[in-house]
Amino acid sequence: MFTRLVCSLALASLALAGPLGRPKQFDLTVTWEKRAPNGFSRNMVLINGQSPGPLIEVDEGDEVWVTINNRMPFNTTIHFHGIEMGATPWSDGVPGVTQREIAPGKTFVSRWTAAQYGEYWYHAHHKGQLDDGQYGPIVIHPKKDRATPFGLISQDKDTLAAISKAIAHIKPLMLSDWLNFDSDKALEIQLASNMDVPCYDSMLINGKGKINCWPAEKYASLLSAQQQQMLKNGNATAVTVKGCLPKQVMALSLAFGKPVNYSAIPADVFDVCNPTQGSNTVIEVKKGGKCDDKNGTWVAFDVVGAYGTFTASFSIDGLPMYVYAVDGEYIEPQLVQAISVGNGDRYSFLVHITDAGDYTIRHANTLPIQIISGTATLSYRPSGQTVTPKNFTQYINDAGRALTPDVKFYNQTLQKSYPPSPVAQKADQTIILNMGNTVTGYLWSLNGTSQPQTQEQAEPVLFKPHPNALDNLTITTLNGSWVDLIFVATQVPQPAHPIHKHGNKMWLIGSGQGAFKWPSVEAAIKEVPLSFNLVNPPRRDGFQTLVAGKGPTWTAVRYHVTNPGPWLLHCHIQSHMLGGMSMVIQDGVDKWPVTPPEYLAYGA
Numbered sequence: 001m002f003t004r005l006v007c008s009l010a011l012a013s014l015a016l017a018g019p020l021g022r023p024k025q026f027d028l029t030v031t032w033e034k035r036a037p038n039g040f041s042r043n044m045v046l047i048n049g050q051s052p053g054p055l056i057e058v059d060e061g062d063e064v065w066v067t068i069n070n071r072m073p074f075n076t077t078i079h080f081h082g083i084e085m086g087a088t089p090w091s092d093g094v095p096g097v098t099q100r101e102i103a104p105g106k107t108f109v110s111r112w113t114a115a116q117y118g119e120y121w122y123h124a125h126h127k128g129q130l131d132d133g134q135y136g137p138i139v140i141h142p143k144k145d146r147a148t149p150f151g152l153i154s155q156d157k158d159t160l161a162a163i164s165k166a167i168a169h170i171k172p173l174m175l176s177d178w179l180n181f182d183s184d185k186a187l188e189i190q191l192a193s194n195m196d197v198p199c200y201d202s203m204l205i206n207g208k209g210k211i212n213c214w215p216a217e218k219y220a221s222l223l224s225a226q227q228q229q230m231l232k233n234g235n236a237t238a239v240t241v242k243g244c245l246p247k248q249v250m251a252l253s254l255a256f257g258k259p260v261n262y263s264a265i266p267a268d269v270f271d272v273c274n275p276t277q278g279s280n281t282v283i284e285v286k287k288g289g290k291c292d293d294k295n296g297t298w299v300a301f302d303v304v305g306a307y308g309t310f311t312a313s314f315s316i317d318g319l320p321m322y323v324y325a326v327d328g329e330y331i332e333p334q335l336v337q338a339i340s341v342g343n344g345d346r347y348s349f350l351v352h353i354t355d356a357g358d359y360t361i362r363h364a365n366t367l368p369i370q371i372i373s374g375t376a377t378l379s380y381r382p383s384g385q386t387v388t389p390k391n392f393t394q395y396i397n398d399a400g401r402a403l404t405p406d407v408k409f410y411n412q413t414l415q416k417s418y419p420p421s422p423v424a425q426k427a428d429q430t431i432i433l434n435m436g437n438t439v440t441g442y443l444w445s446l447n448g449t450s451q452p453q454t455q456e457q458a459e460p461v462l463f464k465p466h467p468n469a470l471d472n473l474t475i476t477t478l479n480g481s482w483v484d485l486i487f488v489a490t491q492v493p494q495p496a497h498p499i500h501k502h503g504n505k506m507w508l509i510g511s512g513q514g515a516f517k518w519p520s521v522e523a524a525i526k527e528v529p530l531s532f533n534l535v536n537p538p539r540r541d542g543f544q545t546l547v548a549g550k551g552p553t554w555t556a557v558r559y560h561v562t563n564p565g566p567w568l569l570h571c572h573i574q575s576h577m578l579g580g581m582s583m584v585i586q587d588g589v590d591k592w593p594v595t596p597p598e599y600l601a602y603g604a
Contacts, residue, residue: 023062025067026067027067028069030045030046030076030134031045031072037133037202037279038276040201043132045133047134050207051133052207055137065111066109067110068109068110070102070107071104071105075095075102076102076126076134077095077126078124078125079122080138081344083138084116084563087563087593089563089593092567093110094568097460098566099460116328118139118140119139120328121304127184131179131182131183131186133207135174135176136174147330148330158293162293165290166297167300170348174206174207174304175305175312175363176203176204190442190579192261193262194259194260194441195250195258195260195442197265198309199369203363203365205363208280211273211278213275216238222371222399224399224401230252231246233249241273242273243371244370247265253493280375284379285297285380287356287380288382295354299350299351300350301348301351302347303345305341308574312341313338313396315395316360316361317359318355318393319392321335323336323410324350326345327346327540327541329417329505337395340366340410342542344542345498356380357388358377359379360392361375361376361377364396364397365400366401371398371399373399412508412538413538423509424558427522428478428481430486431485433446434488435545436490438580446472446582449473450581451581460566461584465592472583475569476586477587477589479561479587479591480560483558483559484521487556487557489546489552489554492549499542501569502567503587504541505541505559508533508537508538508540508543509521509532509534509537510555511554512554513552524556537558542572543555563587564588564589566585567584569582570582
């Protein structure tokens with residue numbers, strides 16, 4: 001089984017093109033059916049009979065209507081990740097915040113304007129349905145007069161023409177982790193055991209992969225110094241047959257000393273591995289196409305981190321990558337051999353292929369909890385011809401680490417917007433959020449209070465905003481203000497958290513070790529100026545906080561309130577979000593949007 005994509009043909013979408021100026025319409029039917037993406041059959045979510053779902057492909061400025069038909073036996077919603085939903089917050093897809101859920105047999109129409117450009121994605125925002133395959137890619141082609149950074153890659157006219165054509169037919173690569181049981185079962189195990197249970201069965205690329213069960217010797221050769229120390233601390237000597245830290249070892253880092261019921265964790269979660277042949281995504285590129293220049297062919301990809309838990313290293317053997325956009329916006333290109341991809345991340349890049357052959361696409365988990373990886377194939381050859389197999393340079397191993405010192409990873413610290421995107425030099429409001437566990441190893445919080453995603457709120461915040469901040473679960477801001485969010489990992493040890501904000505991009509303006517002991521960034525800059533960048537900081541809709549391995553850490557982001565409405569702020573690790581690591585930000589409460597009657601009445 002394989003997926004075929006060529007330079008001259010864009011990934012198939014279901015846009016229903018109407019007359020000029022009419023909305024681009026898409027129809028998504030969500031079902032619950034048995035499939036075996038890694039060779040093991042289980043129930044999963046399909047969108048129009050497939051996972052990932054079909055591409056939503058539009059042009060910047062288009063009005064977009066997405067009709068969501070729920071044909072599953074339970075409620076659902078769909079969130080359009082990274083789409084800012086300017087003036088249409090009722091289409092953001094978050095139950096209890098912007099809408100009521102879509103009940104079985106019901107239909108919801110999400111209407112929004114593609115005011116941005118670049119690569120995005122859509123996914124479930126009900127319980128853990130993202131982990132069941134409910135996601136798909138979005139491509140918004142930029143306006144013709146938008147400035148591009150490709151002149152920083154080459155000044156050759158033929159090369160620039162080939163690059164332009166490649167980007168017009170960009171190929172999404174959806175990277176995901178996969179369990180052999182559904183998200184409800186995963187939640188049941190986590191609740192019963194009182195800890196996260198992040199031991200996965202496969203890593204997929206565009207919904208295809210297999211189950212690998214490697215020899216103990218291979219796992220031992222891939223252990224990092226950190227993993228060796230964690231095993232030692234837990235009186236263990238080896239990872240499990242799935243490459244996971246044993247559950248007693250994992251509990252030391254994930255349960256923070258709180259009681260764990262190990263008997264509630266089925267044996268096959270950690271200690272059983274049955275290999276499969278699975279399936280493989282093959283991306284075919286032919287020589288002699290529209291994306292050729294005088295030396296080879298250009299191919300554009302958009303990597304989407306559709307992970308439920310993992311952060312992974314990504315690379316393509318033998319092909320350095322020009323990363324030219326991050327989270328949908330142009331940057332000054334970086335030429336790298338590997339990229340660290342977290343939950344919700346999007347990286348757009350170009351490769352230049354000169355030698356015919358099959359190139360292995362790799363992603364490998366880099367969190368210490370498990371050694372696991374997945375692959376796909378990029379096939380480049382003359383039309384209708386076979387080629388002699390070649391071994392292209394492998395940049396990363398199955399644990400996601402560089403194989404040689406000269407392998408260069410994408411560096412977010414050096415990320416610069418193209419054109420520059422200035423940030424305010426001072427914030428009007430500062431909110432300090434202390435992250436960590438609460439009463440059990442499964443419950444998490446952004447600010448001392450867990451907000452589990454029960455999906456039971458009948459009245460979304462959009463319909464009835466809170467007049468003031470509500471305990472530790474709601475933040476209120478004024479339109480036009482600049483806001484600093486300081487995420488502090490006070491509980492140690494604590495992993496990095498991929499924090500995503502709906503409705504806005506943010507600037508990463510600073511980070512550091514130790515407690516954040518200042519009332520504001522302005523005060524902190526006076527003491528630790530080198531910890532901040534207010535000149536050209538990275539701008540994204542999601543950031544990884546710093547790992548708190550031996551002591552507290554902090555991460556500071558700044559954003560501009562220009563999009564009034566209720567926007568979810570949350571960790572994108574699914575078990576953390578479901579365990580309460582989220583808040584609602586009532587942005588621009590003084591300019592609150594008026595919800596159309598049909599959305600107010602939906603589901604009432």
